[in-house]
Amino acid sequence: MIFRIVFLCVILLVIELYTFQVLKTLIKSRPVLFSIQIISLLVLVYIVYSLMQFDRNSGQTKQLMVVMGLLLIVYVPKLILTFILMGEDIFRVGTGAVKYFVNYDKNADFLNSRRKFVSQIGLGLAAVPFLSLIYGVTIGKYNYKVIKQRIFFPDLPDAFDGFTITQISDVHSGSFDNPEKINYAIDLVNEQNSDMILFTGDIVNTDAKEMHPWIETFNRIKKHEYGKYSVLGNHDYGEYITWPSEAAKEDNFKAIKDLYGQIGFKLMLNEHTFIEKGDAKIALIGVENWGHNFKKAGDINKASQHVNKEDFKILMSHDPSHWEHEVQHHEKNFHLTLSGHTHGMQFGIEIPGYFKWSLAQYVYKQWAGLYENVGRYVYVNRGFGFHAYPGRVGIMPEITVIELKKGVNVA
Structure with missing residues (x-):
């Protein structure tokens, strides 16, 4: 159980890192960016703490269902952002490798700056499951x-x-x-x-x-x-x-x-x-x-x-x-x-x-x-x-x- 929690934490931290990169590209206000980070951290702590409190003597509780809903609403969109940015990273590294090894450009940058439009596309795609999952817990479950x-x-x-x-x-x-x-x-x-x-x-x-x-x-x-x-x-x-x-x-x-x-x-x-x-x-x-x-x-x-x-x-x-x-x-x-x-x-x-x-x-x-x-x-x-x-x-x-x-x- 502890290993699963640690593994989940590592995955969630990687997702948070990529999400932060998207937000940093699109949001220039430091106070807004800092506030979003604090909220994300509090949500992550709440989810991990709640999962660690799971008791097989009680099974699924209303609190656990809330946590599962929150986990999906928050991290499915962020997972989409992560995949998109990982794809961009693969492209960036691949482009840099071609320049360095094929074109013999010794000044090639293996991780040049992120393109803003990629982050915008990622955010737009992530909004679809985010809004859908919110609809699911508010209206869909009784539709x-x-x-x-x-x-x-x-x-x-x-x-x-x-x-x-x-x-x-x-x-x-x-x-x-x-x-x-x-x-x-x-x-x-x-x-x-x-x-x-x-x-x-x-x-x-x-x-x-x-x-x-x-x-x-x-x-x-x-x-x-x-x-x-x-x-x-x-x-x-x-x-x-x-x-x-x-x-x-x-x-x-x-x-x-x-x-x-x-x-x-x-x-x-x-x-x-x-x-x-x-x-x-x-x-x-x-x-x-x-x-x-x-x-x-x-x-x-x-x-x-x-x-x-x-x-x-x-x-x-x-x-x-x-x-x-x-x-x-x-x-x-x-x-x-x-x-x-x-x-x-x-x-x-x-x-x-x-x-x-x-x-x-x-x-x-x-x-x-x-x-x-x-x-x-x-x-x-x-x-x-x-x-x-x-x-x-x-x-x-x-x-x-x-x-x-x-x-x-x-x-």
């Missing part, structure tokens, strides 16, 4: 979007043609700080008037107590005609802090499972049920968390033990890597999998229908939205809440409405 997705299946029972499902995921209630915004989101959920609602895990960050102030709010989610169902996410197992005893960890896990029932959802633990409409039925299957790089408690074979290959099946599985590694080629043919988990890393660029990018795509092949393989689909919800970074930029909190349609997608 809920209702995303509607129609999916066609040739073998969907006729009675379920037009059946609608609202999906929410990754609530992370321990991160919330604005009751008005959460109530607004619950109103959006209710306005969809779907036939069924599914919650694909992560009701808390770690501790069951995080949800207690929000139980009444989430109990406002109205009853849906065909039920309210949920599964667990990786954070629901309480494995990211150090517990005083194994018994305390188990008590917390039991309390987290109980939370789902307290807000009116049937928690499915490696099991299935049949949703019946008229004389037709579809199978709803819910597994515990199964992640390629996370806890593997999900047992898809156990959950679907008495489900036939011919049955139309909807699977709830928190982590989309489960679909990638086990579900999409499973012999029982799971028609639609609903997942979450990635949050789209809460940072990216989306132009619906045209362009979608996030660092999440370098970790997960399926990270936001709908994906298909030989007629089997997975939908990855971008998440209802937020975690670690207390904001969202480009990848907004999502309420999904999926409409099942019988037929073939001709698009």
Whole structure:
């Protein structure tokens, strides 16, 4: 832990050095430059001190989220400045080397003075993530979007043609700080008037107590005609802090499972049920968390033990890597999998229908939205809440409405 802190300090000091060079090039007033340096130093000391106070017995706290937000807001723009100035340094040294060794100019300057326009360009580019990250923590984290997705299946029972499902995921209630915004989101959920609602895990960050102030709010989610169902996410197992005893960890896990029932959802633990409409039925299957790089408690074979290959099946599985590694080629043919988990890393660029990018795509092949393989689909919800970074930029909190349609997608 100490080594990591020291390494981080060295990186931050290098970034501060390059940032100072930009400011020195553009700001000629010594008092202003000195004031900026003092503020930067105080911010750096606060961040380092707060990180050193991190306690695995407590896990993520509101203060830690503030620190993470401050770290990104302050140092992502400065990191961009650093890369630009490093690039300029490489060019300056390269130019000097050519003059000295190729042109035999013995007076060649290997580090001639910085060009003002480079610093101006760097500052302009750095302003983009700076303003975006501020937007993310003030507005973006509660900028809920209702995303509607129609999916066609040739073998969907006729009675379920037009059946609608609202999906929410990754609530992370321990991160919330604005009751008005959460109530607004619950109103959006209710306005969809779907036939069924599914919650694909992560009701808390770690501790069951995080949800207690929000139980009444989430109990406002109205009853849906065909039920309210949920599964667990990786954070629901309480494995990211150090517990005083194994018994305390188990008590917390039991309390987290109980939370789902307290807000009116049937928690499915490696099991299935049949949703019946008229004389037709579809199978709803819910597994515990199964992640390629996370806890593997999900047992898809156990959950679907008495489900036939011919049955139309909807699977709830928190982590989309489960679909990638086990579900999409499973012999029982799971028609639609609903997942979450990635949050789209809460940072990216989306132009619906045209362009979608996030660092999440370098970790997960399926990270936001709908994906298909030989007629089997997975939908990855971008998440209802937020975690670690207390904001969202480009990848907004999502309420999904999926409409099942019988037929073939001709698009």
